[in-house]
Amino acid sequence: xxxxxxxxxxxxTSVQLAFKALHAETVVTSDAAVIRAASHVxxxxxxxxxSAMQNLRDLGLxxxxxxxxxxxxxxxxxxxxxxxxLSSSEExxxxxxxxxxxxxxxxxxxxxxxxxVPQIGWNQVHFVRSHPVVKDIAxxxxxxxxxxxxxxxxxxxxxxxxxxxxGITFTSMxxxxxxxxxxxxxxxxxxxxxxxxxxxxxxxxRSV
Amino acid sequence: xxTKRIIPCLDVIKRRVTKGVxxxxxIDLGDPVEMAVRYSDGGCDELVFYDITASAEKRPIxxxxxxxxxxxxxxxxxxxxxxxxxxxxxxMLLAGAEKVSVNSLAVRNPxxxxxxxxAFGAQCVVLGMDPVSNPDxxxxxxxxxxxxxxxxVRTGMDAVEWARRAEQLGAGEIVVNSVDADxxxxxxxxxxxxxxxxxxRIPVVASGGAGCPAHLRxxxxxxxxDAAIIAGMIxxxxxxxxxxxxxxxxxxxxxRMTW
Numbered sequence: 001x002x003x004x005x006x007x008x009x010x011x012x013t014s015v016q017l018a019f020k021a022l023h024a025e026t027v028v029t030s031d032a033a034v035i036r037a038a039s040h041v042x043x044x045x046x047x048x049x050x051s052a053m054q055n056l057r058d059l060g061l062x063x064x065x066x067x068x069x070x071x072x073x074x075x076x077x078x079x080x081x082x083x084x085x086l087s088s089s090e091e092x093x094x095x096x097x098x099x100x101x102x103x104x105x106x107x108x109x110x111x112x113x114x115x116x117v118p119q120i121g122w123n124q125v126h127f128v129r130s131h132p133v134v135k136d137i138a139x140x141x142x143x144x145x146x147x148x149x150x151x152x153x154x155x156x157x158x159x160x161x162x163x164x165x166x167g168i169t170f171t172s173m174x175x176x177x178x179x180x181x182x183x184x185x186x187x188x189x190x191x192x193x194x195x196x197x198x199x200x201x202x203x204x205x206r207s208v
Numbered sequence: 209x210x211t212k213r214i215i216p217c218l219d220v221i222k223r224r225v226t227k228g229v230x231x232x233x234x235i236d237l238g239d240p241v242e243m244a245v246r247y248s249d250g251g252c253d254e255l256v257f258y259d260i261t262a263s264a265e266k267r268p269i270x271x272x273x274x275x276x277x278x279x280x281x282x283x284x285x286x287x288x289x290x291x292x293x294x295x296x297x298x299x300m301l302l303a304g305a306e307k308v309s310v311n312s313l314a315v316r317n318p319x320x321x322x323x324x325x326x327a328f329g330a331q332c333v334v335l336g337m338d339p340v341s342n343p344d345x346x347x348x349x350x351x352x353x354x355x356x357x358x359x360x361v362r363t364g365m366d367a368v369e370w371a372r373r374a375e376q377l378g379a380g381e382i383v384v385n386s387v388d389a390d391x392x393x394x395x396x397x398x399x400x401x402x403x404x405x406x407x408x409r410i411p412v413v414a415s416g417g418a419g420c421p422a423h424l425r426x427x428x429x430x431x432x433x434d435a436a437i438i439a440g441m442i443x444x445x446x447x448x449x450x451x452x453x454x455x456x457x458x459x460x461x462x463x464r465m466t467w
Binding site for chain 2: 010011013014017018020021046047110113116117118119120121122123124138141142144145146164165187188189190191192193194
């Protein structure tokens, strides 16, 4: 059973529906025992980092997130879920976050009138290394993004994929051990996104 | 590079997709879920559904249809028509829509933009606007006046001022519809699209008048649009989305070419 962590940070309908399209069983939950028992954990999220961290504290979910990410269970962060895996976010005047991957989350700084913030739409992901979760996905495939802040892991070793926007190249997919995390929305990225989710479902959590 | 989005528009009446010219003479085109799957498989980047009688009938767009579309496709889609409250927005988003579009209601009650943006994030709130040209520059500095209720009611509001205000209130995107161009397939209304695109820092979507791929290039280049809504040119089968994209790519338009 795949646990989709519900911490009142946006709408998980499309995440649920994408796994349903793959015939994978999911449960949307904020129950630590259910998350602990899951074969896979999905950590989505849309919204602001400050209120997301507050919700995680209020729901008492921070210890279980640290536990499952250290346990070897395949774990997928999406969008805001990805950002708060890092050490801190610039959002809401600076927010300490889960620190499961060292790094920070800066805001895009537009370099011209063409750089709109948030970035909304389809952009390419260049895979900087292989990973079981991106198996059989073509380099520079387009994925759907909606975000104003971006992941900046402290060490490029954590980067799996990069994307160009607003005059910079940022880490749009990262990973460490049994953790993978995407800034884009695989659940809204058509067939290529479904392929990524299917790879995740079939992954044993070993990042070889 | 962020790509330009091509967005088929499906006008829905009683759970059937229809197409009219200047909001009249509607003809039946098919089932919304089947058409959503066909266009998604065909390479569109997003979809938009407007329930075109919902507003007059004072009810929101058919939630069951939204749920069925969301289960059938894995690309973003927006819904509009009859959205009268933050509760309506919430129901549509929970049913699986990525974005909710407000138009006449936001003119009457601009606060819904702010409330929706605060509750769900700016990316979920689309402002649709229906500007018509008005040469009275003393009242309408942009030369365009906002209308509502399918272009029937004039509001006295300047189009560019309204766009700026909507951005400040928290709209995540603005769709610029043109009544003069709608359904004519003679090209987008580029002047007002450009004025809005230059006035705000949120994405602008050109809508109304698409008839051939060159019209989309004009919307992206001359109009400064981030996305373009198309309808008749694909509903009739004159073009596929792949054909449109293959014609636009050599013209230098960044596009998503594999799906």
